[in-house]
Structures are given as structure tokens and as C-alpha cells.
Amino acid sequence: MAKRLLLILFLFVLGDIYFFQAFSTVIHGSIWHNMYWGIDILLFFGVFSLIFLRRAGYDVQETATSLITAFLIVFIPKLLAVPFLFVEDLMRIFRYFPPRSIFLSEIVLFLAGAILLVIFFGLTKGRYFYKVREEVLSFPDLPMAFDGFKITQLSDIHSGSLSDIKRVRKGIELANAQNSDLVLFTGDLVNNKASEMEPWVSDFNRLEAPSGKFSVLGNHDYGDYVQWESVESKALNLNRLKEIHHEMGFKLLLNESIAIEKQGEHISLIGVENWGKGGFHQYGDLAKATLGLDADTFKILMSHDPSHWDHVTLDYNQHVHLTLAGHTHGMQFGIELFGLKWSPIQYFYKQWAGLYQKQGKYLYVNRGFGFHGLKGRIGVWPEITVITLRKSVV
Template structure:
């Protein structure tokens, strides 16, 4: 909660700074009035969301529109403001002469480029799928599984989908990988099992010779909306479990299965959602591995990456590879030339990509779908393909 006032302050300072560039380049009162009117309306919308949520009344669509407007309004201003700040430092030692029109034009150009990038993310980014490939080496991988491939999906959030063609584009990419095993690591829906009804057929057509397996994520339990009764919520969860089967996925609920190939095997383990902080801890790794041999090669599906750091790494059995999701990479960030950054890194130590600790690996999927923000900016939707190698 302490981060929210700080972020709000950053936005406001960026807004005030950017106005300096606007006022330097134009003296028209109508433009200045429009600039602040939009800000006032946006702040009013944010305040209304806060009060509506407290009253238990809110529209996800309205929230998504406001989030998008905030990003389009504030982020270009904040990231272009350092140019004006640098000018002010120079002006400080020169007796504060008038602002340079050239510097203001540079700030405006940076803001314009960021505005276009954000607009692309909000309109096209949600289905701008990226196939990310990793090869991971294990000295004790069974010989038969050398080169074994796993396609991982996570965070489908079908309640946010509206573009059938866009979703199918992603499903076609999944099938094109022709992986041995297809795994889904939770958050099939936003809240209700019925959100998946239009999409069951498409996901059912996905094929993998060694099977399709899944686990539940925090949103799948229906904990974030009000139900008429506990029985209604329980019925929704029961229906959601049926949906996994209709999609052709075997749902693992704190249990393990054996994947066999050429007389050798690996253990695939699936736990229910377990998250640090205020998230429910339904997952039970001890129970899930109760019948798994200690010397078995283990792949774990666990929706929230905090489970790896808090539980899995120190588990008495060696879990070779954990697959998680949950963070979405915040659906906003930068990934260029091996560099990656997103504000979510200040919440989760492991938030996107591959991590290693004590010879144990974690892969955090950026997610197939989207939630809240109706798009993705720089942190594109992901289809992960992991190749297991002996060595």
C-alpha cells in the first residue's frame, strides 16, 4: 500500500513537469484548459473506482478503460520529464533563463513515441504472442528424456478474451511447437468457470504425445467476487475442474503422475495455489510428493513463484524444475537485448524467465492472457518451450 502514494506522487510530478514543455511550445488557453480538464476527469474516475470497490460495485470494463487512460496519460509524461529536469539543472547555474523550445520539443517527441508504443500494447499487444525457448541441463536427467520438450502456458484469464481470431493465433503457435508435453500453470479464468465456455473447443484441440496437465491458480477459486452462497462458489469450482477435463487437460490437485518413456520415467507434480502475503495457501507439496521416490527426476507445476522461494527450494526432496506464472510480468515492462525490467520486480524476486538456486530451476511464464489492463506493453504474452537436456 505504501507504494501507491509514491507512484501517485511520481505521476503528479511528471504531469507538472510535462506541462512546462506544453506551455513553452504553446500559449493557447484552450489547450492548457484541455490538458488539466483531462487530468481532473481521470482523477475523478480513479476516486470513483475506489469508492465503488468499497461498496462492492465495480465494472471490470470501466476499470480497464481507466487503467489504459492512466498509462496513456502519465507514463509518457513521467519518462520524458528527466529531459526537462536535466534542463532545469543547467538553468539553475545560469540564473533560470527561459526554457529552450528545442528541449521541450525533444521531451514532447519522447512522450509521443511512448504514447504510440502504449497505444499499440493496448490495442494489439494482448495477442502479440512470443515463443520463448530455454534449454536446461540436468546431470541426473534420465537418458530417455534427453531432448524432451515441454510447452508451458499460464494465466489464460479467459474472462478477458473477446477476440476469437487473436486467441486462435496463440493456439496455433502452441500447436506449431509440437512439444512432447503440454503444461498449464493456473488462472484459467478471472472469476467464473463459465468464462471458459466459448474457448473450450480451441484448447481441446491442442495435442501433446505425452499428455496435457494443469493446476489451479489463485483466480480459479472464485475468491475475488461475491457469491450468493458458499455452495455457489463451491459449485463454480467443481465446474471449473470439469472444464479442465473437457479441454483435455488432467488437473493435478496436490498430486503427482509418472511420465514414462522408453522404460524410464520422470515425476510430474502439481500443487494447488500457494502464495505469500495475502494469497491462499491451498498447495501442499508434502502431500503431492508423498508417493514420489526421492531419486525421481521431478517437474513441479505451482502457479505462484513465491512458493518456489518459500517452500520448494528447501523441500526435503530435490525438485529439479518448477514451472510457475502469476506475475504476468505486470503486463508492462521493457525487454531488449537481454535486459528486462518491470515494476513487478519490486514485488516478486522471481517474476519472468529462468532462475536457478542450489541446482534447482524455476521458470516463470509471463502469461498467455491478460487481466485488469486490457493489453500488454513491452511484456508480451508468452508461450514457453523448455527443452530438458542431460549434462
């Protein structure tokens, strides 16, 4: 992890030096130049200090979050403006390296300023900038009674990060406005402790669906990322979290399935505990959850971590038609405009946001309702997913 961080910092330094060419072309004076480099030196000093303190055993999570936010504000606008300078340099090669264009440097600074405004929006209003994303999925073996059946999926509420009651309530109202038959929550109700959800229970209890509300646990729900006084206190925390799901009106599925019935027909809703790659706990047990189900039953699986789909679900001996996941948050940072979809998280997860299809099976990865780590969302907005099931003609 430290080596990867050092490589990232090195790339930031190269981009920063390059961007300074445009900065110094437009803005003159040693005072401004010293301020430019002074801010950078303070940030890098902070990073190396955190690395040292973390290795010494100190809890630096909150400080690290603030530092990451500062890095985004300072460096991302510069890095995204660098390609324009690179194109200019390619043109300068054929003109025997004349002085850098003041006009183009002004454009680059303007672009960096615009990106900075987007980042500020993401770190303030963007964290509650809820978006409804709709998908219509067709299946030849869907029971006829479920043709047109609507599912609202929420994921990654991370209640310990939420603070704006009015905006959160608007998000809940937006979810209810979809008038779905079923509401499903795919894990990470809290950051660490059940107590984080206590102030929000009555609000999320307002979610409504005639066919029920169901949920599963995410990696943060087990309390694995906080130091507990004892094993017993950690267990009590998890039990309290399970009670909160019930108080919110959700049926928590723990490696089990339940039949959703309509007009004499049914589909199977399956919920597994968290199962993740790369060091995450693998509590999920799909075999246990599907025990006793008929092979030809239409199945919807809730599994918090999308890596479970690749590593377990796809090659499972029973056909799972649709898997709903979350976990990645789309890294809360990326670009989703005009058909372009990119986030650094895609280098860690092949399926990180939206709809995926393979071997006749679907996976939908929700971008998350809340936020964690980075105290905002930039380009990857909080999501309310609405999936409509249709019966296709064979």
C-alpha cells in the same frame, strides 16, 4: 493500499507538473493549457471517487480497469519523458537558468508521442502479440531417454478477458507448432467463473502433445473474487472448472504427481494447488503431492504462484529440479529490450518473468497467455514457453 495509491498519485502529479514545462514551451494558448489540466483533473476526480465507492461497498472493478488504462495513456508518456527535462535542467544550472530549449522540448513531446503509440499498440494488438521464449536446461541426473525432451508451458489464459477468436487461435497454432513432447498449463484458466471458458474449450482442446497435457489451478480458478449466492454454487463452479480441464484434454493435478514415461525410464511431474504469499490462499500441499516419490527421481513441479518456490520449494526435503509458474503476468507492463528487463511487479515479486536459478534448482515464470485487469499488454507480451531438457555430462 490507499496510502500507496495516494503516494503513486503524488508522484504522477510531480511528473505531470514537470512535463508541462515542455508542453507550454512548445504549445501556447490558454485553451490548450486548460485542456491539459482539465483531463488531469477528471482522472484524479475519478480515482478519488472510486476509492470512496469501493469503501462504501460498491463493485468498481470494471470502472477501475478503464481508469487504469486512461492513466497509462495520459501519464506514462509524460513520466518517461521527464528524465530528459531533468538532464536539461542540470545543464541550465551552469548557464544561470536560460529559457528552456524549444528544440529539446519538441524532442520531449515527440518522445512522449512515440511512447503513446506503443501504449496504443499494447492496448489493441499487444494483448495477442504472442512470443515464443525458448530455454535449454541441462541436468546431470536427467534420465537419458529424456535428453532433448521438449515442454511447452502456457499459463494465465484468463478466458474471461479474451475476445478475438482469430488471434487466440493463432496463439494456439503457434503453441502446437513447437512440436513439444509435453504441454503444461500452470493455472488461471478463468477470471472468476467456469462459464467464461465454455466458448473456448474446443479451441484449446486442439493443443497436442504425445506425452500428454497436464494442468494445475491458479488463484482465480477458485472463484474467490466474486460474490456467490451460496457456498454450494461456488463449489459447483469449481467442479465445473475441473470438468472443463478434462474436456480440454488436460489432466488436472491437485496436490499429486504422475510419472511421465519414455523408453522404459521416467520423470515425475508434480502439480500443486495454488499457494501464494501476501493474503493469497495456500491450498498447495507439496508434501502430499510428493508422497511416495523416490528422493532421486527427476522432478518437475507445476505451481501457479512463483512465491511458492521461495517459501516452500527451495528448502523442501526433496530436490525439485524445475518449477514452472505464472501468476505475475509481468504486470502486463514493462520494458524488455536490449537486455534491459524491468516492470513494477519486480517490487512485489523477486521472480516475476523468465528463468531463475538458486541452489541448483530452476524456476521459470511464464508471462501469461491472456490478460486481466489492464486490457492489454505494454512491453511484456503474451508468452508461449518452450523448455528443452538436456542431460549434461558430469
